[in-house]
Amino acid sequence: MRPISLQKQLVLRLLIVVxxxxxLGLVIATMQLNEELNKTFDSALQETAERILPLALVEIYNREESKLLQQLPALGAHKERLTYQVRNAANQVLLQSHTAQQHDFNLALRDGFESQDGYRVFTVSAVQGAYFIQVAEPLSHRREAVLHTLLIMAIPLLVLLPLCLLMAIFLVRQVINPVTQYGKQLALRGAGDLTPIIPEHLPLELEPMTQAVNQLMLRLQTALETERHFTANAAHELRTPLATMMAQTQRLEKTLSDEASRLKAGQLVVTLNHLVSLSDKLLQLAKADSSGLLTDKPENLSALLLLIVDEYVRSGKHDIRLQLPEQVLMACIDADAFYILAKNLIENAVKHGDANESIHVQLSNKGELRVVNACEPLSAEQLKRLHERFFRASSNTSGSGLGLAIVEALVKGIGAQLKFLSPATDSKRGFEAVIQLPIQ
Incomplete structure (x- = not known):
């Protein structure tokens, strides 16, 4: 499952909490509001009853038949919130509002508040319990008031949530930005750059992580340097005894008269040549894995490439077609590193290319180096494994299997891009190595 980003988690959780x-605030406010509204409406019911009762008694006393029911007419069409009725001690209705007949006031005649059948009723007596007035209000009216107030309080939430979302995204990005920059610094590091990173404005909680990463990089750098030193020292120490063995074997070969012995001595010379070549490759590999492949001073890549090609052309054994850019190509790449890189590419083309076909070497103004040789096309599996150390696509040719691995290590060290193509561009066969160099 794909993990959720830290920014999304913080924003989502912040919005959920808000x-x-x-x-929760609305629930508490609703409970408090409901309590206060009930007190207010109950007070209004009581006040209304106390104001109507004296007037109702005057109306009853002034009638000829005081025990007859009288319903007061409405002055105009309107929605009635309150209804009332006046009863005597015998529970006989004497006076009521124009909508009172629609409701059941079948309540005991005792002073105080009572809720029944969806109504809140207040009863109060007068004239020593001879008359009672009951004022009723529908409870739905109170619920509507609470709901209306609740909606008014909830509407701002719908408006503020998007604003909270935008504000949360902005604030979280500001907090996460140093972490993002730290990640970019790590990603932009070259393969050979293991120096500690000192991030700026990183949260205090992440300092242990950065310290652990820096310590890990230092330990890794120490281990890699130890490995490179071992490889370089071993290869260097082998060169002298190998050269001595080569000279002694060649002298022995010349002194031998037996053809079989001379043949074995010749095979030994070939093996020693392979060991010398392997030690050279190990030295190059140690150079490729080291840091310092980039320089502050630009180097003339055109001149270096011409020098390498001339070495092969002067031997007269290889047909190499070189195409250089019109202007001198400069780049801040260590001269030895570029020499090793180009030399291994051309050497690979010489070893694995068809002997009767030309090798094309091209360097463009944009810093693109191409080396193309004719051969049977390689399979996708072979192309995928070409960067592996000691891997050879063909067992019919001599070699250590380190050339292209050295090239890839150098490419990573200088921050270039490498790709292998087979068949070559605009061809049905051949092999092509393309490197995009970092140029100024």
């Missing part, structure tokens, strides 16, 4: 707190 929404939950807002809802």
């Amino acid at each position: 929404a939950c707190l807002w809802v």
Whole structure:
């Protein structure tokens, strides 16, 4: 499962917390509001009853038949919130509002508040319990008031949530930005750059992580340097005894009269040549794995490439077609590193290319180096494994299997891009190595 980004988690959780707190606030406010509204409406019911009762008694006393029911007419069409009725001690209705007949006031005649059948009723007596007035209000009216107030309080949440989302994204990005920059610094590091990173404005909680990463990089750098030193020292120490053995074997070969012995001595010379070549490759590999492949001073890559090609052309054994850019190509690449890189590419083309076909070497103004040789096309599996050390696509040719691995290590060290193509561009066969160099 793909993990959720830290920024999304923080924003999402912050919004959930804000929404939950807002809802909790609404619930508490609703409970408090409901309590206060009930007190207010109950007070209004009581006040209304106390104001109507004296007037109702005057109306009853002034009638000829005081025990007859009288319903007061409405002055105009309107929605009635309150209804009332006046009863005597015998529970006989004497006076009521124009909508009172629609509701059941079948309540005991005792002073105080009572809720029944969806109504809140207040009853109060007068004239020593001879008359009672009951004022009723529908409870739905109170619920509507609470709901209306709740909606008014909830609407800002719908408006503020998007604003909270934008603000949360902005603030979280500001906090996460140093972490993002730290990740970019790590990603931009070259393969040979293992120096510690000192990030700026990184949160205090992440300092142990950065310290652990820096310590890991230092330990890794120490281990790699130890490996490179061992490889370089071993290869260097082997050169002298190998050269001595080569000279002694060649002298022995010349003194031998037996053809079989001379043949074996010749095979030994070939083996020693292979060991000398392997020691040279190991030295190059140690150079490729080291740091310092980039320089502050630009080097003339055109001149270096011409020098390498001339070495092969002067031997007269290889047909190499060189195409250089019109202007001198400069780049801040160590001269030895570029020499080893180009030399291994051309050497690979010489070893594995068809002997009767030309090798094409091209360096463009944009810093693109191409080396193309004719051969049977390689399979996708072979192309995929060409960067592996000691891998050879063909067992019919001599070689250590380190040439292209050295090239790839150098390419990573200088921050270039490498790709292998087979068949070559605009061809049905051949092999092509393309390197995009970092140029100024």
